[in-house]
Amino acid sequence: xxxxxxxxxxxxxxxxxxxxxxxxxxxxxxxxxxxxxxxxxxxxxxxxxxxxxxxxxxxxxxxxxxxxxxxxxxxxxxxxxxxxxxxxxxxxxxxxxxxxxxxxxxxxxxxxxxxxxxxxxxxxxxxxxxxxxxxxxxxxxxxxxxxxxxxxxxxxxxxxxxxxxxxxxxxxxxxxxxxxxxxxxxxxxxxxxxxxxxxxxxxxxxxxxxxxxxxxxxxxxxxxxxxxxxxxxxxxxxxxxxxxxxxxxxxxxxxxxxxxxxxxxxxxxxxxx
Amino acid sequence: xxxxxxxxxxxxxxxxxxxxxxxxxxxxxxxxxxxxxxxxxxxxxxxxxxxxxxxxxxxxxxxxxxxxxxxxxxxxxxxxxxxxxxxxxxxxxxxxxxxxxxxxxxxxxxxxxxxxxxxxxxxxxxxxxxxxxxxxxxxxxxxxxxxxxxxxxxxxxxxxxxxxxxxxxxxxxxxxxxxxxxxxxxxxxxxxxxxxxxxxxxxxxxxxxxxxxxxxxxxxxxxxxxxxxxxxxxxxxxxxxxxxxxxxxxxxxxxxxxxxxxxxxxxxxxxxxxxxxxxxxxxxxxxxxxxxxxxxxxxxxxxxxxxxxxxxxxxxxxxxxxxxxxxxxxxxxxxxxxxxxxxxxxxxxxxxxxxxxxxxxxxxxxxxxxxxxxxxxxxxxxxxxxxxxxxxxxxxxxxxxxxxxxxxxxxxxxxxxxxxxxxxxxxxxxxxxxxxxxxxxxxxxxxxxxxxxxxxxxxxxxxxxxxxxxxxxxxxxxxxxxxxxxxxxxxxxxxxxxxxxxxxxxxxxxxxxxxxxxxxxxxxxxxxxxxxxxxxxxxxxxxxxxxxxxxxxxxxxxxxxxxxxxxxxxxxxxxxxxxxxx
Numbered sequence: 061x062x063x064x065x066x067x068x069x070x071x072x073x074x075x076x077x078x079x080x081x082x083x084x085x086x087x088x089x090x091x092x093x094x095x096x097x098x099x100x101x102x103x104x105x106x107x108x109x110x111x112x113x114x115x116x117x118x119x120x121x122x123x124x125x126x127x128x129x130x131x132x133x134x135x136x137x138x139x140x141x142x143x144x145x146x147x148x149x150x151x152x153x154x155x156x157x158x159x160x161x162x163x164x165x166x167x168x169x170x171x172x173x174x175x176x177x178x179x180x181x182x183x184x185x186x187x188x189x190x191x192x193x194x195x196x197x198x199x200x201x202x203x204x205x206x207x208x209x210x211x212x213x214x215x216x217x218x219x220x221x222x223x224x225x226x227x228x229x230x231x232x233x234x235x236x237x238x239x240x241x242x243x244x245x246x247x248x249x250x251x252x253x254x255x256x257x258x259x260x261x262x263x264x265x266x267x268x269x270x271x272x273x274x275x276x277x278x279x280x281x282x283x284x285x286x287x288x289x290x291x292x293x294x295x296x297x298x299x300x301x302x303x304x305x306x307x308x309x310x311x312x313x314x315x316x317x318x319x320x321x322x323x324x325x326x327x328x329x330x331x332x333x
Numbered sequence: 334x335x336x337x338x339x340x341x342x343x344x345x346x347x348x349x350x351x352x353x354x355x356x357x358x359x360x361x362x363x364x365x366x367x368x369x370x371x372x373x374x375x376x377x378x379x380x381x382x383x384x385x386x387x388x389x390x391x392x393x394x395x396x397x398x399x400x401x402x403x404x405x406x407x408x409x410x411x412x413x414x415x416x417x418x419x420x421x422x423x424x425x426x427x428x429x430x431x432x433x434x435x436x437x438x439x440x441x442x443x444x445x446x447x448x449x450x451x452x453x454x455x456x457x458x459x460x461x462x463x464x465x466x467x468x469x470x471x472x473x474x475x476x477x478x479x480x481x482x483x484x485x486x487x488x489x490x491x492x493x494x495x496x497x498x499x500x501x502x503x504x505x506x507x508x509x510x511x512x513x514x515x516x517x518x519x520x521x522x523x524x525x526x527x528x529x530x531x532x533x534x535x536x537x538x539x540x541x542x543x544x545x546x547x548x549x550x551x552x553x554x555x556x557x558x559x560x561x562x563x564x565x566x567x568x569x570x571x572x573x574x575x576x577x578x579x580x581x582x583x584x585x586x587x588x589x590x591x592x593x594x595x596x597x598x599x600x601x602x603x604x605x606x607x608x609x610x611x612x613x614x615x616x617x618x619x620x621x622x623x624x625x626x627x628x629x630x631x632x633x634x635x636x637x638x639x640x641x642x643x644x645x646x647x648x649x650x651x652x653x654x655x656x657x658x659x660x661x662x663x664x665x666x667x668x669x670x671x672x673x674x675x676x677x678x679x680x681x682x683x684x685x686x687x688x689x690x691x692x693x694x695x696x697x698x699x700x701x702x703x704x705x706x707x708x709x710x711x712x713x714x715x716x717x718x719x720x721x722x723x724x725x726x727x728x729x730x731x732x733x734x735x736x737x738x739x740x741x742x743x744x745x746x747x748x749x750x751x752x753x754x755x756x757x758x759x760x761x762x763x764x765x766x767x768x769x770x771x772x773x774x775x776x777x778x779x780x781x782x783x784x785x786x787x788x789x790x791x792x793x794x795x796x797x798x799x800x801x802x803x804x805x806x807x808x809x810x811x812x813x814x815x816x817x818x819x820x821x822x823x824x825x826x827x828x829x830x831x832x833x834x835x836x837x838x839x840x841x842x843x844x845x846x847x848x849x850x851x852x853x854x855x856x857x858x859x860x861x862x863x864x865x866x867x868x869x870x871x872x873x874x875x876x877x878x879x880x881x882x883x884x885x886x887x888x889x890x891x892x893x894x895x896x897x898x899x900x901x902x903x904x905x906x907x908x909x910x911x912x913x914x915x
Contacts, residue, residue, distance in 0.1 A: 291388075295431075
């Protein structure tokens with residue numbers, strides 16, 4: 061394993077081509093289904109509901125034949141932060157009643173509701189991250205953009221720049237891996253000239269110190285890249301014709317309708333139990 | 334208006350605006366008319382205003398004074414912009430920054446979508462263009478996982494899909510291998526035969542030789558305009574930062590020895606064709622091999638055996654970059670690495686200074702065993718210095734002096750830092766007092782390349798690893814860098830350099846390894862390697878002209894020794910054959 065593979069750590073926007081029923085859904089259906097799921101997982105309070113949601117997402121991953129390890133990759137980066145939050149929940153949730161206290165040492169105490177809150181938090185975020193992982197691995201970014209474009213088009217009638225908004229998302233998605241590649245090159249260049257890039261374990265301050273020298277060159281090169289990309293977009297006539305054409309024509313079938321119906325049904329179950 | 338003119342530039346001047354400063358003048362009073370199906374090459378030194386002129390042509394920049402008319406439409410009228418952009422396609426130097434969409438086919442569709450074409454027509458164009466550039470099998474891949482050569486094809490495809498009547502190319506051949514360049518030149522000729530006007534910026538004189546018309550800029554002024562023949566016979570090419578096409582340099586050197594050779598041969602193909610008809614006069618002498626084919630016994634300093642490497646291992650995007658690769662470099666040797674783009678040269682080089690750890694096989698550099706997990710780039714960087722492709726994009730200090738001192742500061746090397754920096758700058762021809770306080774971003778392309786070189790030399794590494802050290806430089810700057818490399822080699826440094834310029838490899842190296850699809854397929858003295866023309870062609874490369882010429886002359890019965898790679902060797906061997914002094 062090398063220390064410099066930044067690209068492999070970016071999970072968002074990494075589409076895994078496939079032919080599963082989930083892959084073949086209409087992009088609009090995918091967007092609606094995943095939006096609903098994300099909302100439900102965010103607002104459901106009961107742990108049972110969240111566990112059920114997690115199971116549904118795992119089933120989805122299985123159905124789409126996405127390796128679990130790949131989907132879980134996105135969890136690696138926020139994990140320390142999540143554990144920190146979970147620990148806060150664990151120790152700082154006040155006891156609902158005296159019987160709730162499970163363990164106490166001076167001012168630190170763990171309560172039953174604290175344990176519940178911590179577990180709920182972890183399950184919720186795992187489910188959310190897996191949902192996003194599943195969504196991005198079965199939805200190519202062009203699918204996402206075509207779908208968004210179709211769903212947002214009515215907004216242009218009331219004067220909102222929906223097309224430009226979708227284009228912004230597209231450029232951002234394209235930029236992310238580009239940024240990772242640039243960071244990787246800069247880090248390699250610095251390491252080749254003696255900067256210390258040996259793996260630092262744990263210590264957050266050291267980690268930040270290590271990243272800091274990357275930021276200025278990354279900023280400068282990103283601005284340059286953005287400028288050149290804008291030129292390239294101009295050169296290819298962006299904005300010269302409204303509305304833009306589209307290579308893809310979407311086809312909404314009964315399968316998509318059924319999938320949305322099923323998703324709504326499952327969401328309802330998740331939020332009720 | 335001339336109905337044949339697709340583009341008219343009338344007395345155009347342009348200055349680059351500087352926030353809160355005086356604008357930097359770039360072009361002065363340029364007038365120019367491009368006719369339909371004309372193939373024009375724009376030449377000039379780095380910073381002579383070529384890219385600026387190109388951007389004025391498709392209204393990415395607007396003239397300060399004067400007029401640019403595309404098919405009769407003034408670029409300064411905003412309502413003409415859409416029409417102008419649909420008439421003109423543009424391919425920029427760096428392909429990765431001109432790819433906008435997140436899959437290959439979507440990116441090709443980007444332009445036609447912007448023109449508001451109906452969906453079936455967009456799909457038809459995407460299909461057609463995918464076929465032309467040969468990216469059918471990559472259609473749904475995300476662009477950042479393409480190889481450099483494929484990205485260049487995609488950039489071309491994106492412009493072709495708009496079916497432009499004028500194509501502008503801004504140094505598209507800088508970063509690609511000989512096969513990629515051939516592909517691009519074929520595309521340009523195909524465009525021309527379909528009636529498309531082409532403008533190409535390049536530093537390759539052999540590409541200029543194939544044009545209908547050559548325009549030379551210097552300091553923002555149009556200095557020369559004519560056919561390649563007129564331009565290359567005019568005096569003082571040096572002052573424009575130009576040189577003769579390699580074929581013509583060769584012809585001039587050879588003609589005193591071979592009177593049968595006709596004058597003014599510009600292209601490689603013509604040269605080789607002529608040579609096939611040149612037979613030796615009676616009584617030529619056989620000469621001894623020009624240089625010893627027995628390798629000089631020196632201690633091996635780099636040893637790579639059975640190296641295998643996969644990027645993003647254990648992910649669905651895993652990409653095999655190296656497979657059973659070997660490399661042996663002796664102390665004090667100058668070793669060339671050649672191969673098509675994506676053949677693994679960069680990956681191999683990054684193993685040699687410890688940036689990448691061997692996944693399979695062994696890597697030994699000096700006394701270091703890279704298979705030892707405790708050994709990495711930090712230990713190696715003062716022994717083996719790596720200079721990246723386009724190193725100037727990674728500058729991270731403001732001042733030249735700081736940039737060069739960075740490594741020595743990081744490693745806390747002993748001795749006077751100032752002296753160290755001065756010495757490093759001296760060895761690449763940068764004056765310490767003049768340059769140490771300059772801002773890195775104000776330097777010219779050639780100066781930046783020198784600073785990048787000096788920033789590694791300040792660590793005084795025994796081994797220099799160079800990834801495409803001359804890419805993107807104009808001929809004069811390139812020759813200067815080559816001289817510095819020869820000089821460093823002469824002072825006992827071990828060099829390992831990769832390059833797509835076979836002429837540079839012939840000039841600098843004594844040994845060469847050929848890479849193909851991640852595997853080393855051929856290694857030996859540079860002379861031996863370059864005599865294997867067919868193997869090189871199959872690997873997407875071509876031997877330098879002198880090596881090819883030597884092979885042809887030998888088959889014609891000239892008693893030339895083997896292992897000739899550069900012009901000087903060929904000339905002295907021919908002299909010896911003809912009975913003169915070698």
